[in-house]
Amino acid sequence: xxxxxxxxxxxxxxxxxxxxxxxxxxxxxxxxxxxxxxxxxxxxxxxxxxxxxxxxxxxxxxxxxxxxxxxxxxxxxxxxxxxxxxxxxxxxxxxxxxxxxxxxxxxxxxxxxxxxxxxxxxxxxxxxxxxxxxxxxxxxxxxxxxxxxxxxxxxxxxxxxxxxxxxxxxxxxxxxxxxxxxxxxxxxxxxxxxxxxxxxxxxxxxxxxxxxxxxxxxxxxxxxxxxxxxxxxxxxxxxxxxxxxxxxxxxxxxxxxxxxxxxxxxxxx
Amino acid sequence: xxxxxxxxxxxxxxxxxxxxxxxxxxxxxxxxxxxxxxxxxxxxxxxxxxxxxxxxxxxxxxxxxxxxxxxxxxxxxxxxxxxxxxxxxxxxxxxxxxxxxxxxxxxxxxxxxxxxxxxxxxxxxxxxxxxxxxxxxxxxxxxxxxxxxxxxxxxxxxxxxxxxxxxxxxxxxxxxxxxxxxxxxxxxxxxxxxxxxxxxxxxxxxxxxxxxxxxxxxxxxxxxxxxxxxxxxxxxxxxxxxxxxxxxxxxxxxxxxxxxxxxxxxxxxxxxxxxxxxxxxxxxxxxxxxxxxxxxxxxxxxxxxxxxxxxxxxxxxxxxxxxxxxxxxxxxxxxxxxxxxxxxxxxxxxxxxxxxxxxxxxxxxxxxxxxxxxxxxxxxxxxxxxxxxxxxxxxxxxxxxxxxxxxxxxxxxxxxxxxxxx
Numbered sequence: 001x002x003x004x005x006x007x008x009x010x011x012x013x014x015x016x017x018x019x020x021x022x023x024x025x026x027x028x029x030x031x032x033x034x035x036x037x038x039x040x041x042x043x044x045x046x047x048x049x050x051x052x053x054x055x056x057x058x059x060x061x062x063x064x065x066x067x068x069x070x071x072x073x074x075x076x077x078x079x080x081x082x083x084x085x086x087x088x089x090x091x092x093x094x095x096x097x098x099x100x101x102x103x104x105x106x107x108x109x110x111x112x113x114x115x116x117x118x119x120x121x122x123x124x125x126x127x128x129x130x131x132x133x134x135x136x137x138x139x140x141x142x143x144x145x146x147x148x149x150x151x152x153x154x155x156x157x158x159x160x161x162x163x164x165x166x167x168x169x170x171x172x173x174x175x176x177x178x179x180x181x182x183x184x185x186x187x188x189x190x191x192x193x194x195x196x197x198x199x200x201x202x203x204x205x206x207x208x209x210x211x212x213x214x215x216x217x218x219x220x221x222x223x224x225x226x227x228x229x230x231x232x233x234x235x236x237x238x239x240x241x242x243x244x245x246x247x248x249x250x251x252x253x254x255x256x257x258x259x260x261x262x263x264x265x266x267x268x269x
Numbered sequence: 270x271x272x273x274x275x276x277x278x279x280x281x282x283x284x285x286x287x288x289x290x291x292x293x294x295x296x297x298x299x300x301x302x303x304x305x306x307x308x309x310x311x312x313x314x315x316x317x318x319x320x321x322x323x324x325x326x327x328x329x330x331x332x333x334x335x336x337x338x339x340x341x342x343x344x345x346x347x348x349x350x351x352x353x354x355x356x357x358x359x360x361x362x363x364x365x366x367x368x369x370x371x372x373x374x375x376x377x378x379x380x381x382x383x384x385x386x387x388x389x390x391x392x393x394x395x396x397x398x399x400x401x402x403x404x405x406x407x408x409x410x411x412x413x414x415x416x417x418x419x420x421x422x423x424x425x426x427x428x429x430x431x432x433x434x435x436x437x438x439x440x441x442x443x444x445x446x447x448x449x450x451x452x453x454x455x456x457x458x459x460x461x462x463x464x465x466x467x468x469x470x471x472x473x474x475x476x477x478x479x480x481x482x483x484x485x486x487x488x489x490x491x492x493x494x495x496x497x498x499x500x501x502x503x504x505x506x507x508x509x510x511x512x513x514x515x516x517x518x519x520x521x522x523x524x525x526x527x528x529x530x531x532x533x534x535x536x537x538x539x540x541x542x543x544x545x546x547x548x549x550x551x552x553x554x555x556x557x558x559x560x561x562x563x564x565x566x567x568x569x570x571x572x573x574x575x576x577x578x579x580x581x582x583x584x585x586x587x588x589x590x591x592x593x594x595x596x597x598x599x600x601x602x603x604x605x606x607x608x609x610x611x612x613x614x615x616x617x618x619x620x621x622x623x624x625x626x627x628x629x630x631x632x633x634x635x636x637x638x639x640x641x642x643x644x645x646x647x648x649x650x651x652x653x654x655x656x657x658x659x660x661x662x663x664x665x666x667x668x669x670x671x672x673x674x675x676x677x678x679x680x681x682x683x684x685x686x687x688x689x690x691x
Contacts, residue, residue, distance in 0.1 A: 169562070169566070169567070169588075205606070206588065206590055207547060207560070207590040207591045207604060207633060207634065208458045208459065208634075208682075208683065209458070209459055209502055209503040209516065209546045209547045209560070210544065210546055210547065210560055210562075210567055210590055212458070212472075212479055212500050212502045212503075212523075212546075213500065213502070213516065213518075213523035213544040213546045214544065215500075216499055216500040216518045216523055217522065217523065217544060220499070220518065220521070220522075237498075238499060239477060239478035239479075239499065239500070240478070240479065240499070240500045240518075241456075241474060242458075242479075244456035244458065244474060245456070245474075249652070251631075251652075
């Protein structure tokens with residue numbers, strides 16, 4: 001039974017992987033962003049499995065696991081989201097379930113693992129650099145899928161990171177995070193039709209003008225690294241929101257560390 | 270002793286404005302002039318009490334102490350019994366009348382209760398806006414008693430936020446009469462008055478990145494001043510009214526540029542690889558103050574427009590932001606960050622001593638009143654920003670501006686004091 005579901009899942013995802021660009025787009029609002037992240041993780045997992053040309057039990061189980069993780073993570077995200085987003089996520093989930101019977105069945109399978117995944121998500125949230133809810137949600141969604149793939153495909157793990165974080169008043173990218181930017185550079189080099197928008201942000205300390213400047217320095221630092229990796233300048237847009245669009249609006253270091261950030265956003269074609 | 274001091278004020282005001290200004294400094298932090306603004310005749314018939322507007326303006330200046338009118342309510346000179354007013358130095362009496370065409374006319378006198386003379390005879394101020402008439406009258410009284418022109422009948426600009434809605438707002442100097450001149454669902458920042466008070470430059474994120482606009486108040490017409498790639502920010506008008514300094518990232522790091530007010534003739538002014546922002550012109554237009562992190566932290570620097578190295582001016586605390594020249598060019602006001610708090614501070618160019626004007630919290634974006642005697646700034650407490658003023662010599666604690674339109678839901682920020690209205 002499980003095996004059958006797993007195989008049909010695999011087939012579905014191979015189709016999905018072919019139909020979609022390999023990296024799903026992260027959209028602006030929280031609910032669809034988590035949805036897109038989850039889709040992306042699943043799509044990548046499936047594509048990966050297909051490439052290995054061993055559509056055997058092991059890979060199938062991996063795909064099923066990915067689906068389960070996705071559904072469970074969606075449930076976790078669902079719990080963490082704010083009320084309005086919750087309604088939207090619920091509606092989206094309902095629509096998906098209706099449209100796709102297989103997905104619905106997978107969700108049933110996933111249900112068994114929900115508890116564990118929620119625990120994982122909570123752990124991931126706690127371990128995450130901060131407690132800001134938006135980010136905890138994002139981490140919760142990413143954590144299971146990312147953890148599973150880490151051993152197999154580090155480039156995908158790096159690609160799944162779409163934000164660079166900074167210490168106070170710093171605009172330089174840490175050595176560790178440079179690998180993230182380089183992974184995106186590699187992706188851009190391999191996908192000539194894609195382009196990115198880099199959005200620099202700062203925490204609310206300082207003046208709005210200084211923070212706008214600081215956010216721009218952060219975004220431009222990421223841009224510079226992409227240019228160094230050979231990406232054409234006309235495929236990179238860098239802007240700053242300064243302190244004006246905080247991911248977390250609380251007034252403490254936990255919030256500020258979330259707001260010192262450059263978001264890497266792929267433009268929708 | 271008190272009398273003695275008051276006499277000195279009188280003697281000095283009799284000489285020149287400059288002498289009176291000296292007295293003002295001597296009294297800083299200690300003495301406030303006791304004054305009574307007697308409710309004007311017919312004032313109660315108006316929706317807005319004009320004598321109340323005058324009294325609150327004088328109080329906010331920090332120079333005066335309001336005394337209740339214990340000596341009755343005289344409106345005319347012959348009704349004043351000076352022996353009833355031994356507790357004040359000065360007395361304002363007058364009357365209000367409404368005239369055809371919604372005009373309000375106030376006739377008032379300023380008396381010296383010590384010397385028992387009129388400081389000026391009956392003065393008339395007329396207008397359709399009762400509060401504005403009151404501010405004009407307060408300006409005249411303030412100037413007569415301090416030697417410095419008043420700044421009450423001026424305007425301020427700020428940004429009011431409510432959810433995603435941002436309204437660029439213009440109001441009277443005391444926060445009344447607020448009017449939104451631009452409302453969008455994206456952040457608005459950095460409003461800056463043209464020297465003639467007819468235009469505001471400001472920044473919005475409505476096109477996905479920071480763009481500088483100039484809007485004419487009378488017509489609401491808006492033009493793009495600078496829309497280069499990256500960020501266009503921190504506009505400030507040169508005293509000539511024909512140029513602005515702006516901060517652009519078109520060539521790399523945020524640097525300061527000079528641009529004509531029609532958007533032409535762009536000229537780069539700073540040439541570093543760090544952040545240079547928040548330019549402020551000296552009153553003579555020859556120098557700029559600005560914030561830079563070139564020394565490793567955000568500090569305030571001064572540079573000449575004719576070239577030469579920039580001089581660092583602030584060294585205390587963690588960071589210093591948002592410098593603004595005083596109208597006389599002798600000092601500057603800024604936001605001082607230390608131990609996780611933001612203070613409003615002033616520093617004079619000669620003594621180089623920083624003086625804190627506020628007790629610290631989340632106080633930012635200071636700007637001088639046109640006469641240099643008050644500083645307007647934003648305070649954030651909780652999630653909501655409000656506006657306040659404090660005397661630039663720190664003689665009294667700050668007072669929050671009446672926030673008429675907000676009804677507790679708007680977040681007010683980015684205040685800036687407009688010029689004297691011609």
